[in-house]
Amino acid sequence: MSTTPPRQPVAARSGRHQIVIVGGGAGGLELATTLGNTLGKKGKADIILVDRTRSHIWKPKLHEIAAGSMDMGIHEVDYLAQSHWHHFRYNVGEMTGLDREAQHITVAAFIDDEGRQVTPQRTVPYDTLVIAVGSQSNDFGTPGVAEYALKLETAADARRFNQRLVNACIRAHAQQTPLQPQQLQVAIIGAGATGVELSAELHRTTREVVAYGLDRIDPDKDISLNLIEAADRVLPALPRRLSEATEALLRKLGVVVHTGAKVAEVQAEGVRLADGRVIPAELVVWAAGIKAPAFLHELAGLETNRIDQLVVHTTLQTTRDANIFAMGDCSACPWPQAPGAAGDATAKPAFVPPRAQAAHQQASHMVGQIRRRLAGQPLREYRYRDFGSLVSLGEFSTVGNMMGALVGGNLMIEGYFARLMYESLYKMHEYALHGGPKVALETLSRMITRRTEPHVKLH
Numbered sequence: 027m028s029t030t031p032p033r034q035p036v037a038a039r040s041g042r043h044q045i046v047i048v049g050g051g052a053g054g055l056e057l058a059t060t061l062g063n064t065l066g067k068k069g070k071a072d073i074i075l076v077d078r079t080r081s082h083i084w085k086p087k088l089h090e091i092a093a094g095s096m097d098m099g100i101h102e103v104d105y106l107a108q109s110h111w112h113h114f115r116y117n118v119g120e121m122t123g124l125d126r127e128a129q130h131i132t133v134a135a136f137i138d139d140e141g142r143q144v145t146p147q148r149t150v151p152y153d154t155l156v157i158a159v160g161s162q163s164n165d166f167g168t169p170g171v172a173e174y175a176l177k178l179e180t181a182a183d184a185r186r187f188n189q190r191l192v193n194a195c196i197r198a199h200a201q202q203t204p205l206q207p208q209q210l211q212v213a214i215i216g217a218g219a220t221g222v223e224l225s226a227e228l229h230r231t232t233r234e235v236v237a238y239g240l241d242r243i244d245p246d247k248d249i250s251l252n253l254i255e256a257a258d259r260v261l262p263a264l265p266r267r268l269s270e271a272t273e274a275l276l277r278k279l280g281v282v283v284h285t286g287a288k289v290a291e292v293q294a295e296g297v298r299l300a301d302g303r304v305i306p307a308e309l310v311v312w313a314a315g316i317k318a319p320a321f322l323h324e325l326a327g328l329e330t331n332r333i334d335q336l337v338v339h340t341t342l343q344t345t346r347d348a349n350i351f352a353m354g355d356c357s358a359c360p361w362p363q364a365p366g367a368a369g370d371a372t373a374k375p376a377f378v379p380p381r382a383q384a385a386h387q388q389a390s391h392m393v394g395q396i397r398r399r400l401a402g403q404p405l406r407e408y409r410y411r412d413f414g415s416l417v418s419l420g421e422f423s424t425v426g427n428m429m430g431a432l433v434g435g436n437l438m439i440e441g442y443f444a445r446l447m448y449e450s451l452y453k454m455h456e457y458a459l460h461g462g463p464k465v466a467l468e469t470l471s472r473m474i475t476r477r478t479e480p481h482v483k484l485h
């Protein structure tokens with residue numbers, strides 16, 4: 027008689043050094059993939075990626091999903107498949123707790139869309155823990171945001187926005203009565219890169235949706251895009267010249283730009299500003315400010331700042347636990363070489379900005395740190411290299427500035443070259459996840475299929 031051998035317990039350990047990475051985003055997934063391809067493949071360490079979702083999408087692409095101009099299927103990376111091909115293990119679920127003494131994290135039960143439990147709550151032990159859970163938007167407690175504004179934090183948010191946008195167009199086309207003041211009016215709060223890119227992308231895609239036979243809508247007359255910013259200019263974190271060029275481009279497209287406009291409240295049918303003005307809007311997107319996920323707040327006694335980022339040394343180790351690293355948007359990493367901070371003892375301490383290029387650089391740096399840690403060698407300091415910022419204005423233009431020794435300071439760029447640089451950041455991410463040949467083949471296939479596919483995706 028044959029007996030079934032007992033199944034291995036889920037958390038069984040191999041005895042190898044166990045590296046747990048929480049968050050498979052821009053930084054975490056690159057790290058898990060590279061460590062899997064090296065240490066995991068050679069059996070030198072066990073690498074476990076924990077993410078609360080089943081698949082990865084590069085966040086700077088979210089505004090394209092929201093506008094309907096990107097095919098998610100092509101750009102989504104399935105964690106389970108990625109872990110199989112790149113020699114790491116994947117655990118689905120949301121990290122909710124940490125026990126530093128026992129060296130394990132707590133991962134909540136994972137419940138599917140139909141309310142069924144897929145995995146129970148469990149603990150995952152680590153020797154080295156890397157927290158890379160990103161950030162979310164910060165509404166600064168503004169009334170009405172949670173009830174009436176949409177956010178662009180996940181692929182599900184972006185799809186929801188796209189559905190509401192398309193439904194708003196279909197409703198307006200079908201109705202017999204005149205349009206209400208808020209109908210087909212969009213308000214985007216926050217004119218950082220996300221808000222600006224979304225405005226430009228929406229300008230184009232709303233016209234394309236209407237062109238699918240919704241001919242009772244006149245886009246120039248009926249649709250309006252309002253970009254609202256509390257600072258005195260769009261892209262306030264970037265050089266003024268860049269803001270001016272961007273604002274001029276947006277105005278040319280017909281985007282209504284409100285600068286120096288502080289939002290007091292988001293209402294069911296619009297946005298009320300601090301000066302009393304109300305901007306009617308059917309769709310409101312909150313794209314201003316970031317903060318780290320709330321569960322990090324003083325998590326197991328780790329040091330956090332006022333936006334709940336984990337404070338780290340330049341080695342990327344958290345200040346109170348050398349076995350725990352944090353990187354990407356959820357970390358506050360000193361940037362002593364920041365322009366304005368270097369050599370000025372009176373300047374406020376600067377921190378690495380929450381950007382995809384920082385997450386990418388930190389992931390590469392972490393690979394070296396982990397190798398050195400396993401070899402018992404001293405860790406190296408991470409230095410953020412600011413290559414500048416690029417903002418895509420959809421098909422209209424790309425603007426940006428390039429920084430650093432290569433261009434001899436701060437050089438403003440625009441047009442095709444800027445577009446190429448913008449695309450290259452995503453290419454580097456794809457390269458880290460899939461390797462050179464696959465990226466080259468997929469790029470070629472996208473170039474071919476783009477010619478035959480409709481541009482706008484209706485989700």
Ligand SMILES: Cc1cc2nc3c(=O)[nH]c(=O)nc-3n(C[C@H](O)[C@H](O)[C@H](O)COP(=O)(O)OP(=O)(O)OC[C@H]3O[C@@H](n4cnc5c(N)ncnc54)[C@H](O)[C@@H]3O)c2cc1C
Pocket residue numbers: 048049050051052053054076077078079082084085086087088089119120121122158159160161178179219220319321353354355356380381382383385416
């Ligand atoms: C709409 C939009 C546009 C952007 N455009 C640009 C741009 O043009 N250029 C640029 O440089 N930057 C841009 N950014 C910022 C950039 O996306 C981030 O800086 C970058 O993604 C940060 O990478 P990360 O690895 O720290 O976190 P993320 O990429 O945010 O990944 C975090 C991961 O952690 C997971 N996670 C979160 N909480 C938990 C938990 N408790 N347990 C388990 N898993 C968890 C999430 O599911 C996610 O997979 C944009 C951001 C947004 C939202």
